[in-house]
Amino acid sequence: TKATILISGNGSNLQALIDSTSNLLPNLKIVRVISNKAAAYGLKRAAAASIPTTYHNLIAGKYYKSGEPDAAVKQQGREKYDEDLANLILADKPDLVICAGWMHILTPRFLDPLEEARIPVINLHPALPGKYDGAAAIERAFADFEAGKLEDDTTGIMIHYVISAVDRGEPIVVRNIECRKGESLGELQERIHGEEHTLIIEGTQMAISRLWSERGKST
Numbered sequence: 536t537k538a539t540i541l542i543s544g545n546g547s548n549l550q551a552l553i554d555s556t557s558n559l560l561p562n563l564k565i566v567r568v569i570s571n572k573a574a575a576y577g578l579k580r581a582a583a584a585s586i587p588t589t590y591h592n593l594i595a596g597k598y599y600k601s602g603e604p605d606a607a608v609k610q611q612g613r614e615k616y617d618e619d620l621a622n623l624i625l626a627d628k629p630d631l632v633i634c635a636g637w638m639h640i641l642t643p644r645f646l647d648p649l650e651e652a653r654i655p656v657i658n659l660h661p662a663l664p665g666k667y668d669g670a671a672a673i674e675r676a677f678a679d680f681e682a683g684k685l686e687d688d689t690t691g692i693m694i695h696y697v698i699s700a701v702d703r704g705e706p707i708v709v710r711n712i713e714c715r716k717g718e719s720l721g722e723l724q725e726r727i728h729g730e731e732h733t734l735i736i737e738g739t740q741m742a743i744s745r746l747w748s749e750r751g752k753s754t
């Protein structure tokens with residue numbers, strides 16, 4: 536199974552996937568790692584594993600000028616960016632796209648061509664379904680926990696299918712994480728990142744088997 540992985544930062548989840556290709560996910564072939572951030576350490580991790588990398592840059596004068604005052608022009612630029620990202624991915628003909636710490640909202644201009652090509656896109660999000668959509672999910676759950684407002688004192692992580700509604704696609708696998716009194720945000724983040732590295736492999740495994748069973752039906 537060929538996969539393209541999208542990252543924006545450290546890439547510790549990418550690293551977990553790279554490491555899994557020799558044991559838990561032997562038939563996973565990572566064909567490309569794409570980042571929207573030039574400095575993403577994950578690009579170094581990919582290069583060290585001889586995986587092709589692409590820096591897909593949003594503001595390079597190609598989509599819109601930085602500091603663009605016109606919102607409509609900016610939106611057009613973002614949509615063209617998403618379209619180009621889809622074409623970049625389609626050229627490799629992967630079976631699956633995995634967002635692992637990808638911090639850019641994917642619009643239908645990206646999702647529609649992928650759906651057309653029947654290439655599922657999955658995402659790791661450090662919260663429970665329907666809770667804390669978007670960025671800084673762990674921080675927001677922690678703040679609610681500190682304020683005694685976190686339901687069941689429990690947050691979590693999930694791998695889910697990506698749809699245009701941010702972090703709202705069908706969950707593939709969910710893990711509950713109990714918050715602990717007196718634990719710092721950093722300690723909670725450590726625990727969550729540790730769990731992510733396991734869940735990203737589990738979720739990818741499940742997406743791969745579902746992919747092939749669906750293909751089996753459709754042929």
Ligand code: GRF
Binds near residue numbers: 544545549660728
């Ligand atoms: C994870 O918590 C991910 O859900 C969030 O950023 C973190 C990614 O970390 N978007 P890494 O880049 O995989 O180390």
